[in-house]
Amino acid sequence: MSEEKNPMATIYIMGKAYKVPNTLTIMKAIEYAGYRFIRSCGCRGGFCGSCTTFYRVKNDYKLYVDLACQKRVEDEMYIVQLPFMPAEKPKWDIDKMKPTTDEVIRVFPEIARCLSCNVCTEACPQDIEVMRAIQALRRGDLEDVVNLTFDCISCGACSIRCPAEITHYQVFQLARRLHGKYETIPAKHLMERVKEIEKGNFDDKMSKLMDMNVEKLKQLYKKREIEK
Amino acid sequence: MEVLYYPGCSLKNTYPEFEKSTYAACEKLGINLVEIPEWNCCGVVPSLATDNVMRHLGAVRSFINAQEKGKEIGTNVVVTLCSMCYNVLKRVNLILKEQADVLKNVNDFIDDQPDYVPELEIVHFLNLLKNVGFDKLKERIVIPLRGLKVAPYYGCALLRPDRPKGVPIDDPENPTVIENLIRSIGAEPAEFPFKTECCGNYHIVFEPGIVEMRTKKIIGSARSEKADVILSPCPLCTYNLQHGNETLDRSEQVPVIFFTQLLALSLGVKSHLSTEMENQILKKIGGEKFV
Amino acid sequence: MNELAERVKEISDQNVYSCYLCGNCSAGCMFTDEMDTLPHQVIALVQMEDKDALEKNTSWICASCFVCSVRCPRGLDVAAIMEALREIKIRERGFRKIDLRKIKDIEKLPQIAITAAAQKFTW
Numbered sequence: 001m002s003e004e005k006n007p008m009a010t011i012y013i014m015g016k017a018y019k020v021p022n023t024l025t026i027m028k029a030i031e032y033a034g035y036r037f038i039r040s041c042g043c044r045g046g047f048c049g050s051c052t053t054f055y056r057v058k059n060d061y062k063l064y065v066d067l068a069c070q071k072r073v074e075d076e077m078y079i080v081q082l083p084f085m086p087a088e089k090p091k092w093d094i095d096k097m098k099p100t101t102d103e104v105i106r107v108f109p110e111i112a113r114c115l116s117c118n119v120c121t122e123a124c125p126q127d128i129e130v131m132r133a134i135q136a137l138r139r140g141d142l143e144d145v146v147n148l149t150f151d152c153i154s155c156g157a158c159s160i161r162c163p164a165e166i167t168h169y170q171v172f173q174l175a176r177r178l179h180g181k182y183e184t185i186p187a188k189h190l191m192e193r194v195k196e197i198e199k200g201n202f203d204d205k206m207s208k209l210m211d212m213n214v215e216k217l218k219q220l221y222k223k224r225e226i227e228k
Numbered sequence: 229m230e231v232l233y234y235p236g237c238s239l240k241n242t243y244p245e246f247e248k249s250t251y252a253a254c255e256k257l258g259i260n261l262v263e264i265p266e267w268n269c270c271g272v273v274p275s276l277a278t279d280n281v282m283r284h285l286g287a288v289r290s291f292i293n294a295q296e297k298g299k300e301i302g303t304n305v306v307v308t309l310c311s312m313c314y315n316v317l318k319r320v321n322l323i324l325k326e327q328a329d330v331l332k333n334v335n336d337f338i339d340d341q342p343d344y345v346p347e348l349e350i351v352h353f354l355n356l357l358k359n360v361g362f363d364k365l366k367e368r369i370v371i372p373l374r375g376l377k378v379a380p381y382y383g384c385a386l387l388r389p390d391r392p393k394g395v396p397i398d399d400p401e402n403p404t405v406i407e408n409l410i411r412s413i414g415a416e417p418a419e420f421p422f423k424t425e426c427c428g429n430y431h432i433v434f435e436p437g438i439v440e441m442r443t444k445k446i447i448g449s450a451r452s453e454k455a456d457v458i459l460s461p462c463p464l465c466t467y468n469l470q471h472g473n474e475t476l477d478r479s480e481q482v483p484v485i486f487f488t489q490l491l492a493l494s495l496g497v498k499s500h501l502s503t504e505m506e507n508q509i510l511k512k513i514g515g516e517k518f519v
Numbered sequence: 520m521n522e523l524a525e526r527v528k529e530i531s532d533q534n535v536y537s538c539y540l541c542g543n544c545s546a547g548c549m550f551t552d553e554m555d556t557l558p559h560q561v562i563a564l565v566q567m568e569d570k571d572a573l574e575k576n577t578s579w580i581c582a583s584c585f586v587c588s589v590r591c592p593r594g595l596d597v598a599a600i601m602e603a604l605r606e607i608k609i610r611e612r613g614f615r616k617i618d619l620r621k622i623k624d625i626e627k628l629p630q631i632a633i634t635a636a637a638q639k640f641t642w
Contacts, residue, residue, distance in 0.1 A: 090620070101241050105633060106626050109619035112634040113641060116268045116286035118340060135286075138269045138630070140240040163282070242629040272635040273583060276602035278532045283638070312631060388585030391596055400589045426549050426584030430635035433622055438553055438580070464631045 009075040020073060026053055027068035030079075040081040044069045049153030052082040052125060065123045065157040085156025087167040092174060099182035101140045108171050111137065113164035120158035120168055126151045130158045130168050137175060142183065145175040231356070232294045232306045232348075233261035236313040237269055238463035243486065245500035246463065250309055250353065250488040252497035256368060257360065262301055264294045270316040272464075273430070281333050287320040288334050291348055292341045298348065305349050307356050309488065311462040314352040315385035315395065321350050322392040352386060353488065354405050354461055355397050362412040370496030372414025375513050378490070379418040379455035379482065380406035381446065383465040384426050400424070406459060409487065413494035422449035427468040436471070443472025450482045456512055458484045483508075521568035531603035535565045537593045544587035544597045553580045558587060558597055561604070578604035579616070583639070609642045616640045 009022035011029055018033040027041065042050030051068035058076035068081060090107050097103045105111050111134060120130035129148055136144035149172040159167045196202070212220070239247040254261055268286040275283035294306050308314040324331045324346040335343040357365060387400040398405045403424065407417040425446055428439030447469065450458050460466045469484040483505060490509075493499035499506060520528070524535045538559065545557035556564075556575040564572035578601040587597035608614055617640040622628065 101237075102630060105630055109622060109625065109633055109637070112619070112630065112637040114269060114286075115271070115282050116289050117282060118285075118289075118338070121340070132266065135266070135268045138237050139235075139267065140237075237630040237634070242631065269634065271638055272631055273638045275638075276583065276596070276599040277530045277606050279530060280606075310631075312635070384584040384586075387589075389588040389596060389598065391588065391599075424586075426582055426586070429582040429584065430632055430639060431580075431582055432632050433628060433636035434617060434640070435553075438550065438582075441552070442549060463629065464635070467629050467632065 009073050009077070011073050011076075012078045014080055015078075022073055022075065024073055025069055026055075026066070026071050026073055026077075026079060027051055029073045030068065039083050040068070046070045047153060049155035052155040052157050053079055054082060054157070055079045063123075063161075066125045067155070070125070082155070082157065082160065085159055085167075087156065087159060087170060089170060094177055094181055097178060099142055099178040101137050101142065103178065104137060104171060104174055107174060108166065110164055110166050111171060114138070114166060115164060117163060119161045119163070120166075123157040123161045125155060125157060126153060128152055133172060134166065134168065137171070142175055142179045145172065146179045149176065229258060229360075230260040230262060230301050230303055232298055232301075232303060233263050234267055234270075234290060234294070234306055234308045234313060234317060235263060236308065236310040236463075238310055242467070243463055246309060246486045246488060249486070249492040249498065249500045252499075253488055253492040253495050256495045256497050257365070259356070259360070261307065262297065264290055264297055264306070266293050270313045272312050272316065274316045274319045281330055281337075284320045284323070284330075284334060285338070287317050288324070288338065288344055289341065290317070291321065291324075291346075292338070292344050294348055295344060296342065304347050305351060305356075307351055307353055309353050311352065311383060311385040312464055314350065314397075318350040318395050319392065321346060321348060322394055326392055352397050352461070354386070354409065357409060357491075358405055362408045365409075366412040366414075369413055369494050371494050371510075371513075373490070373494050373509065373513050374414050376415040376457070376509060377418050377453070377455050378410045378415045379420045379450035379453060379458045380410060380423055381420070381450075381458050381460045381465065381469070381484075382406060382424050383460070383462045384424075384429070386461060387424055406461065406487065409491070410459065413491060415490075415494075418450065418453040418455040420450060420453055420455065422446045427465045427472075429464065429468075432464075432468055432471060439468045440472055440475050443469050444476065447472055447476065447480070447482050451480060455482055457490070457509070458482050459487050459490060460484055461487050521566075523565050523568045523570065523572065526607055527565055527600055527603040530606050531596065531599040533596050533600050533603070535562050535595075535600065537595055538562045538566070538591075539593065541592060543590050543592060547586045547590050548581075549584065549586065550580045550582060558601070562597070562600060565600075565604075573604055573608055577601065579640075605639070606642075609640070 006021050008019045011018055011020055013030060013033060020029040020032045024032060040051050042048035046067055046069060053066055053068040055064050056078045057074055092107050114134050118131040124130050128151055133145050133148040152169055152172050154169040267290040271283055271286050298304050382403050387396045387403055390396055410417040428442040431438040466484050466486055473481040489499045489501050528534055540559050540563055542559045545559045548558055551557055554577045556577050558577060561572050561575055561577045581601040583598045585598045591597055619637060
């Protein structure tokens with residue numbers, strides 16, 4: 001392959017310059033540069049939210065956020081990955097709660113500090129309208145919050161940029177659970193399956209799996225039914 | 229008459245009955261409230277720091293949504309029911325009208341929405357009623373609340389500060405608009421020296437003792453004027469005064485009512501007051517036939 | 520103008536030297552029972568660049584009811600001066616006045632109160 005057909009891009013991984021093929025994703029480019037992931041890497045399919053990456057590009061003041069496994073490198077890209085978003089998870093007992101905004105604010109009173117700056121939305125690699133969801137919560141519209149945040153992968157990029165120090169993904173999780181428990185009609189087939197599990201219909205099959213050796217498990221996994 | 233309507237968090241979460249009674253009253257008065265789509269929290273208390281433009285953003289985003297909706301329905305009037313929201317929105321709007329640099333600053337920052345052109349007019353629902361005319365309102369009253377003595381409580385946010393000029397809806401030292409409302413619904417306004425005093429505001433969160441001290445004086449003043457109820461235009465004042473009532477003996481309490489609920493009652497539409505409260509008022513006005 | 524007064528002017532656009540200490544603000548203030556120093560005395564401290572002005576509880580007790588601002592014969596927005604004193608503290612790195620997660624009986628409070636407190640006591 002000639003250089004022309006596949007030009008190289010210069011990227012800076014935590015300040016150090018590397019030349020990498022510009023067709024790679026950020027994740028593959030980091031590996032190409034010789035790094036081996038021990039964190040900030042998960043499903044490689046854009047679902048798990050582990051590989052959240054902050055970057056800037058030349059001649060642009062904007063701070064961008066994307067998933068390393070989804071975003072292609074650009075020339076003159078300055079990269080750092082978010083290994084983990086520190087957040088304390090307050091305890092809540094869903095059985096004792098009501099599906100209202102007030103209940104969510106009691107658990108996360110920092111929501112009251114939202115300034116409507118919209119920086120969270122700018123930071124979301126999943127294109128969620130994060131600020132709009134927080135404000136929908138303030139308007140008391142739990143269902144709107146749920147619909148807006150369905151694609152949240154809890155990467156924490158919004159939370160690291162929030163001037164009000166809100167941990168949005170935890171807030172949204174609570175909102176979704178409250179909505180799911182109290183405001184949606186329970187799925188009939190799910191309730192039936194739960195009853196079957198509680199009756200012990202699957203206990204035998206489970207213990208068979210638990211007793212199986214690794215080789216057999218691997219074979220079973222390879223032969224599993226896959227939806228096409 | 230069609231106007232834009234900014235509800236705020238209290239009317240949507242804590243006190244939905246305030247909003248419901250307003251909608252009921254407005255239907256009777258031929259006022260069509262069009263809720264601003266996707267309105268943002270106003271922040272409740274405006275920033276008094278000239279260098280803290282960030283705190284205006286919630287209001288400005290709501291203005292932008294109001295501006296776009298306003299073009300559709302052909303109005304630039306935004307009505308609020310909450311006096312805290314009124315204060316913030318009015319203040320921010322005036323700042324944006326007067327200070328081109330601040331306007332440019334926020335418009336530049338909000339690059340995901342159209343620019344705000346500060347042409348909206350922010351009015352409190354009380355002023356809307358005043359513009360409709362209290363005489364006209366009087367003609368629509370079905371249950372005149374004769375014999376009911378009402379203490380008009382203004383609080384702070386509707387009256388102060390006069391900076392930027394134009395925030396107060398009435399004379400900061402001797403307002404009369406709530407008295408006029410009370411007269412037009414057939415009730416009698418109490419001479420109430422504490423009507424413009426502060427209820428203690430957000431101190432209810434960390435220093436409830438301050439609120440208790442304040443509300444005790446306000447309720448005590450209303451009581452000594454033999455008021456049957458205190459009429460409040462502010463959700464937070466209402467909450468604080470009700471909290472104050474809870475700390476007092478039953479004999480010292482004066483019930484607190486949000487102004488649109490009493491208005492709805494007198495207009496003969498659903499007031500969304502508690503049955504107990506409603507009966508108490510109707511009994512007082514000798515209108516047991518209404519009970 | 521001293522540095523503290525300068526800072527107050529920067530934030531609030533109010534010149535404390537306009538104040539002739541008549542005490543109208545303190546006379547009208549409904550919260551003086553709770554204050555360790557009266558509002559006009561705090562302004563006097565700022566005039567003399569006494570940093571104690573920042574340590575008095577006056578600005579924190581002030582609930583921005585603006586009675587002082589309406590009544591000041593010199594047209595000073597006293598509530599804005601109080602806000603400036605709060606802001607100077609709040610903007611200090613590491614300074615923390617309150618913890619929203621530790622509000623007593625939060626389940627009883629309306630959003631409007633929590634939001635107002637959050638706006639006033641945190642940056």
